[in-house]
Amino acid sequence: MSHxxxxxxxxxxxRAAGHLASVVAMVEDGRDCLAITQQMQAVIKALEMTxxxxxHHHIDEHLGHVAGxxxxxxxxxxxxxxxEIKEISKYL
Incomplete structure (x- = not known):
């Protein structure tokens, strides 16, 4: 399956795009720094998980496919x- x-x-x-849109709106609305940085952390976490x-998808689809x-x-x-390679990839 393609990515x-x-x-x-x-x-x-x-989900990350939605979080980022919220951050932009919060900045435009002049919201406080704490609220903005909390929302920015949600964007960062969403991107890291993505x-x-x-x-992992790439490893499964390509490495596993070729070896299989x-x-x-x-x-x-x-x-x-x-x-193990998938587990190591969390440190990227």
């Missing part, structure tokens, strides 16, 4: 390695 067709990625991006979802096609379904050792 463009992944409903989870699109949902997360739309990035993680995108990277080479010799049938992925053996347990290869699945464990893919899971």
């Amino acid at each position: 463009a067709n992944n409903p989870e990625i699109l949902k997360r991006l739309r 990035k993680r979802t995108l990277i 096609n080479a010799a049938g379904p992925l053996p347990a050792e290869a699945r464990a390695l893919v899971a």
